[in-house]
Amino acid sequence: MQRFIDEAVENFAHDHTKEESEIFRRLREETYREMKSPQMQVGRIEGRFLKMLVRLTGARRVLEIGMFTGYSTLMMAEGLPDDGRIITCDIDPKAEAIARKYFAESPHGRKVEVRMGAALETIKSLAGPIDMVFIDADKENYSNYYKACFPLVRPGGLIVADNVLWSGQVLDPQDDATRAIVAFDDLVQTDPRVENVCLTVRDGMMLAWKRPEG
Numbered sequence: 001m002q003r004f005i006d007e008a009v010e011n012f013a014h015d016h017t018k019e020e021s022e023i024f025r026r027l028r029e030e031t032y033r034e035m036k037s038p039q040m041q042v043g044r045i046e047g048r049f050l051k052m053l054v055r056l057t058g059a060r061r062v063l064e065i066g067m068f069t070g071y072s073t074l075m076m077a078e079g080l081p082d083d084g085r086i087i088t089c090d091i092d093p094k095a096e097a098i099a100r101k102y103f104a105e106s107p108h109g110r111k112v113e114v115r116m117g118a119a120l121e122t123i124k125s126l127a128g129p130i131d132m133v134f135i136d137a138d139k140e141n142y143s144n145y146y147k148a149c150f151p152l153v154r155p156g157g158l159i160v161a162d163n164v165l166w167s168g169q170v171l172d173p174q175d176d177a178t179r180a181i182v183a184f185d186d187l188v189q190t191d192p193r194v195e196n197v198c199l200t201v202r203d204g205m206m207l208a209w210k211r212p213e214g
């Protein structure tokens with residue numbers, strides 16, 4: 001993944017973001033040892049940011065689309081109150097096995113509900129209200145995920161999407177995944193029902209706040 005910020009500055013930011021608890025270090029190491037694309041994991045800065053968003057919005061019910069080995073899931077679970085819940089979707093059984101191991105170990109794992117299978121099908125089976133959604137699965141479906149989960153998000157709720165700058169390739173899209181991300185970014189930008197900000201955190205994060213009348 002191409003960096004937007006000078007590597008030394010990025011490292012400084014990393015070193016000035018509170019360290020994760022020990023379980024995340026082990027989860028990261030196992031993911032890098034066992035999985036083919038371990039860089040998909042959000043990592044410390046974005047993970048902490050997601051946890052903070054959960055706390056700041058007072059979210060009690062979160063939907064995650066793209067669990068992988070569960071790093072972002074567990075981070076957001078830590079930010080939830082004791083009776084909070086995060087529903088997380090994936091299709092990869094190998095990633096699921098690793099994720100479940102760490103959910104079982106963490107005191108916050110009981111807040112996690114894993115739903116295996118195509119996320120669009122899972123979303124169809126859910127009822128609102130959801131306080132916060134984190135979209136981080138197959139890029140071709142980003143706009144579909146946004147449209148499918150929008151009615152479930154409570155007014156004043158938040159939709160967050162990862163990789164919205166796609167290593168800068170959004171400036172010159174050459175493949176379907178990049179074109180899909182640009183289409184998603186345009187969709188959010190022109191949606192009058194939300195206020196949004198596109199951040200250069202890691203690979204780009206879109207935050208869309210659903211207006212009360214949205």
Ligand SMILES: C[S@@+](CC[C@H](N)C(=O)[O-])C[C@H]1O[C@@H](n2cnc3c(N)ncnc32)[C@H](O)[C@@H]1O
Nearest residue numbers: 040041042066068072090091092118119137138
């Ligand atoms: C970028 S990774 C998620 C990383 C994760 N948020 C983390 O921080 O570790 C994307 C995940 O989306 C999953 N995925 C891809 N297509 C999917 C689909 N149609 N439905 C549900 N999950 C899907 C992949 O199996 C992969 O684990």
